[in-house]
Amino acid sequence: MNEFDLIQSYFNWEITDPSIELGVGDDAALFNLNPGHQLVTSTDTLVEGIHFFKDASPSDIAYKSLAVNLSDIAAMGAIAKCFTLSLTLPKLDKKWLEQFSSSLKESSKLFHVNLIGGDTTKGPLNITITMMGSIEIDSSIKRSGAREGDDIYVTGDLGSAALCLKKIKEGDKPSQIELNSLNKPIPRLELGSALRNLASSCIDVSDGLEQDLSHILRASNVGAIIDTNKLPLGDSVNNYVKDTNDWSMPLCGGDDYELCFTAGKSKRDKISALAKNLETRVTRIGTINSQKELEVIGFSGMRSSYQHF
Amino acid sequence: MNEFDLIQSYFNWEITDPSIELGVGDDAALFNLNPGHQLVTSTDTLVEGIHFFKDASPSDIAYKSLAVNLSDIAAMGAIAKCFTLSLTLPKLDKKWLEQFSSSLKESSKLFHVNLIGGDTTKGPLNITITMMGSIEIDSSIKRSGAREGDDIYVTGDLGSAALCLKKIKEGDKPSQIELNSLNKPIPRLELGSALRNLASSCIDVSDGLEQDLSHILRASNVGAIIDTNKLPLGDSVNNYVKDTNDWSMPLCGGDDYELCFTAGKSKRDKISALAKNLETRVTRIGTINSQKELEVIGFSGMRSSYQHF
Incomplete structure (x- = not known):
């Protein structure tokens, strides 16, 4: 052929x-x-x-x-x-x-x-x-628009795909829900498009929240503080973190394909309404500040990031 | 990293x-x-x-x-x-x-x-x-525009890249000119762009003249006759064909990245002038007809095409 x-x-x-x-x-x-x-x-x-x-x-x-x-x-x-x-x-x-x-x-x-x-x-x-x-023209949400005082949000749950991958690699059998999070990520097209006049910056969390949020901070020349207690975790990731005190999955795990975005405080009601309307979990996890780094609080465990090479 | x-x-x-x-x-x-x-x-x-x-x-x-x-x-x-x-x-x-x-x-x-x-x-x-x-809008040159009576042209020489590849595979040392034809093909951007109001159809000859011209014929629902005596061959391909009577290189050899295009007879002078102006070899090799196939004349040797799988 x-x-x-x-x-x-x-x-x-x-x-x-x-x-x-x-x-x-x-x-x-x-x-x-x-x-x-x-x-x-x-x-x-x-x-x-x-x-x-x-x-x-x-x-x-x-x-x-x-x-x-x-x-x-x-x-x-x-x-x-x-x-x-x-x-x-x-x-x-x-x-x-x-x-x-x-x-x-x-x-x-x-x-x-x-x-x-x-x-x-x-x-x-x-x-x-x-x-x-x-x-x-002039409507796209770039990584560079985050401003001091903006809220930081993520969609969906974090870490499920990475935990599923870990289980498979270690010979454990993941559940169908876990397999779906790895194999069937849902691109947040409707939400992304609706955020055009609300979000100040946005990124796809595919390399892990910590690394991808850092890209926003670098591009916007700002810092941030996020609270691990506020991170949206599915049941299995929650249990895993409780058992091991290893935060690598929700903080550094890749393959989630959720959106991490920032928006001014005045947009809170609109963002809540949007999330409800689109039946998409949207969670406020921290705040943009004037420091030049990412501070992660509420967290005493370990974590490590994936390296491509 | x-x-x-x-x-x-x-x-x-x-x-x-x-x-x-x-x-x-x-x-x-x-x-x-x-x-x-x-x-x-x-x-x-x-x-x-x-x-x-x-x-x-x-x-x-x-x-x-x-x-x-x-x-x-x-x-x-x-x-x-x-x-x-x-x-x-x-x-x-x-x-x-x-x-x-x-x-x-x-x-x-x-x-x-x-x-x-x-x-x-x-x-x-x-x-x-x-x-x-x-x-x-409405200026692109598609494969589907060839009409009965149109001339068929190709740019550059045919078969040099394929012959170079054959030599390397068989352990022969190709010349620098031959290596350039394989490794440094020149995309015909200026000529292609200038053909917008002249050519009726055009294709990139990267899978071999015979196969690629056939795509034009199929898309345009026409046939063609081409004369191997008119094919533009570099010295080494010419010598190879004379020695072996194997026409696979110029007729079926890939990797040439020349353009094969068709144009009405009334465009001959303009195409000649264009070729001269852009210092690009352009050769008339045949005619579009109403048959539904490609006839190759002036040719009694063998040939075979590359199959991707």
Whole structure:
């Protein structure tokens, strides 16, 4: 099977967005932006053995490849629109491709994004998606907007994905809820988009709260204090921290794909209402200050961060 | 070194395009399009052992990763603007990264494109670039526009990269000119852009003339006849074909990154003038007809195509 046939068979789906003039099947894709909007783009790669296990289900890999990229678009407050897929495969495994392709198609529908192009190559399994979205000019939520006195919030729970990964690595059997937190993260697209006129800064917590909040602080040239007693933890992470006094999962654990954002104190009511309206857990965990560092209080245990290299 | 430090050290360069509001360093990049323009995007991946040898120079890999993506933008007649880079590396090799980064930066300057974002991950060497460009609405050159009676052209020479690869694989030492054809393809950006009002269809000849021209024919629902006597061959390919009667290199050899395009007969003078003006070899090799297939004449030897899987 040549590359052309492979793409035709598995990755040439109907385009549902009329602003996309040309999708898969030419040298490049073509699409239009609404007037007054700008492009938002993000790229994330998943590698076998690093971001998922060798025996991971192709459906989970496809879903997650899309979700982690959507999460970055959400963190800008933008609307996701379309994406390119670069798929490096060790061999032509039709069963694998069918499952991957079918899950990616289904997930694309769920999140209202279209596949517009890509590349398939032979080699060790590697999935790179570049997601494109749009946002009204001057509306994006950057990392650099946090100001002294702002509240700090996070969505969802922290640490569940990291704890699930730890259990699998150590041979324990995680629950289905824990597996979902690792394999089926929900990109906070609606909330991100609704935060455009409320949040002063926002980031996707994919490398752990401590590291990602530090990026906001550095970009905004401010400091912060957060209280571990306020961190939103699911039951299993809560139990784990109580048992071990190890705070690595909620503070440094990656793969949560929740949003961490800041907003002025005057926005508290609006943010509460938004959270309720979108049925999304949003928790206030600390305050931005004028120091140049991140202080973590209510905490006496240990923690350690993931290093990419 | 964490991912953040790696990106800061090697991939956070000054943005030279004022329409790019945000480059490397946030969840996503932001940029504006000129009014009346649309987005053009393309993704290509290079994998160690498939697209380059294990001992390939990091400079060559960086250059080529960019060039192959630019070639797709050129084939649409568009202007390249910016790109994301996803780099999967087996280990943190500072010397490798320095050479790769420095060559990518230099090549980016040469082609007037900006790096706006990306991802670095650990794993088998894999470089995925997504190139973004822009073009006036309704001006792009698609594969589907070829019409009966149109002339068929190609730029440059055909088969040199494939012959060079064959020599290396068989233990022969290629000349510097041959190595350049493999490692330093020149994306035909100026010519592609100038063809916007002249060419009826265009494709990037990266999988071999025969296969890529067939994509034009299928998309345009036409046929073609090309004459091998007219194919532009460099000296070494010419000699090889004479010696072996094997036409695989110029007809089916990949990696040439030349443009194959069609244009009405009335455009001949303008195309000649353009080729002269841009000092680019442009050769008329055949004609589009109403058959539904590609006929290759002037040819009695053998040929075989590369299969990706």
